[in-house]
Amino acid sequence: MAAQIINGKAFAASVRKKVGEHVARLKSEHDIIPGLAVVLVGEDPASQVYVRSKGKQTAEVGMKSIEHKLKANISERELLALIKLLNEDETIHGILVQLPLPKHLNEDLVINSIDPAKDVDGFHISNVGLLGTGQKSMVPCTPLGCLMLLRDHHRSLSGLDAVVIGRSNIVGKPMAQLLLGESCTVTIAHSRTKDLPDVIRRADIVIAAVGRPEMVVGDWIKPGATVIDVGINRIDKPEGGTRLVGDADFSSCSEVSGAITPVPGGVGPMTIACLLANTVTACCRSHDLKEPDGLTV
Numbered sequence: 684m685a686a687q688i689i690n691g692k693a694f695a696a697s698v699r700k701k702v703g704e705h706v707a708r709l710k711s712e713h714d715i716i717p718g719l720a721v722v723l724v725g726e727d728p729a730s731q732v733y734v735r736s737k738g739k740q741t742a743e744v745g746m747k748s749i750e751h752k753l754k755a756n757i758s759e760r761e762l763l764a765l766i767k768l769l770n771e772d773e774t775i776h777g778i779l780v781q782l783p784l785p786k787h788l789n790e791d792l793v794i795n796s797i798d799p800a801k802d803v804d805g806f807h808i809s810n811v812g813l814l815g816t817g818q819k820s821m822v823p824c825t826p827l828g829c830l831m832l833l834r835d836h837h838r839s840l841s842g843l844d845a846v847v848i849g850r851s852n853i854v855g856k857p858m859a860q861l862l863l864g865e866s867c868t869v870t871i872a873h874s875r876t877k878d879l880p881d882v883i884r885r886a887d888i889v890i891a892a893v894g895r896p897e898m899v900v901g902d903w904i905k906p907g908a909t910v911i912d913v914g915i916n917r918i919d920k921p922e923g924g925t926r927l928v929g930d931a932d933f934s935s936c937s938e939v940s941g942a943i944t945p946v947p948g949g950v951g952p953m954t955i956a957c958l959l960a961n962t963v964t965a966c967c968r969s970h971d972l973k974e975p976d977g978l979t980v
């Protein structure tokens with residue numbers, strides 16, 4: 684039976700709508716405009732595209748959007764000084780430093796210099812610790828987006844077997860923490876995992892966050908399982924040109940799974956929608972106001 688396609692594009696639009704409504708309420712009832720500052724160092728073309736898209740979508744939901752584009756050779760001291768200013772700026776509720784940073788900058792030091800309350804990427808060590816201990820935190824955007832899609836699809840995740848493929852700090856590890864928070868039985872698989880297909884065959888939920896085009900095939904999927912494909916890989920088309928594919932082989936996986944996210948149009952659009960959600964959440968927390976329902980965990 685063909686899988687249900689989980690439409691992340693439509694779900695992301697509903698998240699943005701909810702964010703926009705909350706922003707309008709903050710403005711009319713409290714005269715507050717949530718503000719997001721995005722810091723881009725250097726001229727990496729992919730990062731430039733992401734930053735442009737983030738700025739556009741931030742403005743579209745009525746929030747203040749500011750971008751700081753810095754030269755690739757900026758010193759660590761100058762970058763830290765800018766983050767200090769943004770930390771102190773009361774009109775800014777979210778700060779995002781676009782990764783990766785040029786090699787001469789210490790990424791951990793830079794991320795950990797952001798005020799944790801404004802760390803809308805959820806990468807600050809305090810937020811990592813809060814998430815790991817089940818406390819209120821800023822949750823990394825991509826895993827948060829995956830969890831929103833899963834919660835929408837499954838009435839309850841409790842007791843389900845989940846396999847997260849990939850152990851990065853940005854996706855795999857926080858995803859596993861979130862699923863643990865939902866009372867799933869969680870396995871984290873990675874490049875050294877033995878018998879990966881057998882591990883994946885046990886899963887009711889498969890999260891693929893590997894960065895290897897179409898690696899997960901239908902034969903590895905338990906019939907009826909849900910496949911959340913985080914991968915974004917550009918591959919050559921036989922007829923020339925390129926196309927985007929995920930880490931799961933969509934055609935074989937969609938024959939066996941119960942539900943699957945496509946690439947593009949699945950997890951991808953959820954990431955920026957969750958960034959906007961995190962910014963409005965951070966703004967509400969900083970003003971001691973009620974947070975919007977359904978926009979965080």
Ligand code: NAD
Nearest residue numbers: 825849850851854873874892893894913914915950951954
């Ligand atoms: P990463 O390179 O930091 O981590 C990849 C992980 O995959 C590693 O932990 C590694 O152990 C594991 N891995 C590598 N080869 C493997 C193999 N053969 N078998 C099992 N595990 C293996 O990548 P990341 O930043 O976590 O991103 C993963 C993918 O998700 C990439 O395709 C990336 O482009 C995509 N991504 C998408 C979004 C989004 O918005 N949709 C956001 C972040 C990342």
